[in-house]
Amino acid sequence: MFRVQVPDQDAPDMERAHDFNFDLAVLGGGSGGLACAKEAAKHGAKVVVFDFVQPTPLKTTWGLGGTCLNVGCIPKKLMHTASIYGELAEDAQLYGWNLTKNSHDWDRMVGNIQNHIKAQNWKIRVDLRDKNVTYYNEYATFVDKHTVKSVNKRGAERTVTADKFVLAMGGRPNYPDVPGAQDYAITSDDIFSLKYHPGKTLCVGASYISLECAGFLNGLGIDTTVMVRSILLRGFDKDCSEKIGGYMEQCGVKFLRPCVPNKIECVKEATDSSAPELRVSFTQNGEEKSDIFNTVLFAIGRKPLTDKINPGAIGLKYDPNGKIPVTEEELTNVDNVYAIGDLLNAPELTPLAIQSGRLLAKRLYAGSKILTDYVNVPTTVFTPLEYGSVGLSEDAAIAKYGEENVEVYHTKHTPTEQVVREASALEGYNYAKLICNRADNERVVGLHYLGPNAGEITGGFGLGLIMGATKSDFDRLVGIHPTSSEVFTTMNITRRSGQSIDVEDC
Numbered sequence: 001m002f003r004v005q006v007p008d009q010d011a012p013d014m015e016r017a018h019d020f021n022f023d024l025a026v027l028g029g030g031s032g033g034l035a036c037a038k039e040a041a042k043h044g045a046k047v048v049v050f051d052f053v054q055p056t057p058l059k060t061t062w063g064l065g066g067t068c069l070n071v072g073c074i075p076k077k078l079m080h081t082a083s084i085y086g087e088l089a090e091d092a093q094l095y096g097w098n099l100t101k102n103s104h105d106w107d108r109m110v111g112n113i114q115n116h117i118k119a120q121n122w123k124i125r126v127d128l129r130d131k132n133v134t135y136y137n138e139y140a141t142f143v144d145k146h147t148v149k150s151v152n153k154r155g156a157e158r159t160v161t162a163d164k165f166v167l168a169m170g171g172r173p174n175y176p177d178v179p180g181a182q183d184y185a186i187t188s189d190d191i192f193s194l195k196y197h198p199g200k201t202l203c204v205g206a207s208y209i210s211l212e213c214a215g216f217l218n219g220l221g222i223d224t225t226v227m228v229r230s231i232l233l234r235g236f237d238k239d240c241s242e243k244i245g246g247y248m249e250q251c252g253v254k255f256l257r258p259c260v261p262n263k264i265e266c267v268k269e270a271t272d273s274s275a276p277e278l279r280v281s282f283t284q285n286g287e288e289k290s291d292i293f294n295t296v297l298f299a300i301g302r303k304p305l306t307d308k309i310n311p312g313a314i315g316l317k318y319d320p321n322g323k324i325p326v327t328e329e330e331l332t333n334v335d336n337v338y339a340i341g342d343l344l345n346a347p348e349l350t351p352l353a354i355q356s357g358r359l360l361a362k363r364l365y366a367g368s369k370i371l372t373d374y375v376n377v378p379t380t381v382f383t384p385l386e387y388g389s390v391g392l393s394e395d396a397a398i399a400k401y402g403e404e405n406v407e408v409y410h411t412k413h414t415p416t417e418q419v420v421r422e423a424s425a426l427e428g429y430n431y432a433k434l435i436c437n438r439a440d441n442e443r444v445v446g447l448h449y450l451g452p453n454a455g456e457i458t459g460g461f462g463l464g465l466i467m468g469a470t471k472s473d474f475d476r477l478v479g480i481h482p483t484s485s486e487v488f489t490t491m492n493i494t495r496r497s498g499q500s501i502d503v504e505d506c
């Protein structure tokens, strides 16, 4: 017989040595804040979460759950999937399916994605209630180190005291200081619920968010241009980043580089059902130019709005970019205030925000000593050619271990499912490499993969890297045939050898 364990509502409160309203107040109900709040409540803490979304200049707003669910990973992956389905529909015909080619329906896609998100917003509310976490849909600011004042959308105020605070306010997209940017352009905060078809779109920035948006828009049949100030995907492996750009270009995405915007003017206003017409003036290679677009999307970085929580009231120290320096225990310079997730100088990723929130709550309320591991965090860029990586880029490995100690094994690969495609210009972009430290038994310090299902592949191999796998461990592993992941078990060409990687074995 199974027994369902329900929380004992009559259980005595955790022993408290204070008179505050709550043991823990969490500012921000996104990935990190929710994980922290629920974990703390599980260990008996009396917890409140404040979550409030300030609307975008276009007045877009959303529900509980933070960036990932509402305007980040989830709608992004769903739109990426929508665009990949278009590609697969082409392949399906090569596999014998008789499909009439339909054009893509933006409204239907957005409607279905937003329905999913709204259902999740509701589930999160119910989950918090079930786990005895108090939730206020209010914006919180500090009064003193144990007190916050919060305001709801009608302007009603409340004052709440707590023993400890966890800051989990995430970040918001930056706008450049360019005339018309805030008036006419959008960001990732708007694109996933855009009421009208975006039309001809300019994505400004070469960040992964810009390239992912450009990738799925182009895949949905939209005329798409990316404006690049310098390099693609700063911080990622250069080799792989350029291949992503090359592939996108072959798929029809236009690139303006090196290029920066100067002004955005409205030629024709947007309506509820149609995109505006915007004239964008820009400097490309020192030359002044302009072009007309319907949508301009800025993806030029994100910033935590730490200055908006009245940090001066508690003497909170933070960097000019809004990031908050913390100790290994995620403690800020204020002795009862902690910070997690995108507020930290660490990769801005949902699983890391969740991990940091959950482990912090365990340390605060369950006697745990386990710290969040910020090294070897796998990640994937969901561009049309997906890119998964874990560990160091080639440049970072050379900087850390010296060129003579870095051995790069690399290869091209052809995903079996793609062999029916006619030989095309898109061939040869699927690529994989292992970066090894020769001074340490060829320990693998970086793994990079370009090809389908990058997230699934990289997530699995990430375990190998945190366990300290060497190249010979990868060689010992028997691959699963025919899959793309087996490429990592058969690599024998080093960059040092100069041998061609054009020939592939079965």
Ligand code: FAD
Residues within 6 Å of the ligand: 027, 028, 029, 030, 031, 032, 033, 050, 051, 052, 053, 054, 065, 066, 067, 068, 069, 071, 072, 073, 074, 076, 138, 139, 140, 141, 168, 169, 170, 171, 188, 209, 308, 309, 340, 341, 342, 343, 348, 349, 350, 351, 353
């Ligand atoms: P958030 O999720 O941003 O939550 C913070 C919440 O706090 C927000 O709801 C905010 O409105 C609220 N808030 C702020 N100030 C206050 C206040 N004073 N009072 C009350 N509430 C407040 N990560 C991945 O791992 N994989 C991906 O594929 C991926 N794709 C992404 C795609 C896009 C377009 C974007 C923008 C991000 C993506 N990310 C991805 C990053 C990921 O979304 C973030 O790392 C993650 O959401 C950070 O969680 P967080 O808890 O730190 O903050």
Ligand code: NA7
Residues within 6 Å of the ligand: 176, 177, 204, 205, 206, 207, 208, 209, 210, 228, 229, 230, 231, 233, 234, 259, 260, 261, 299, 300, 301, 302, 347, 348, 349
């Ligand atoms: P990133 O990774 O900080 O990238 C910012 C990009 O925008 C980068 O390509 C910049 O070019 C470019 N940029 C910055 N300012 C400008 C201006 N003014 N004009 C043109 N281009 C500009 O930002 P993301 O939004 O992708 O990601 C932020 C985090 O969110 C990320 O870590 C994810 O985990 C979630 P540069 O290379 O500086 O020339």
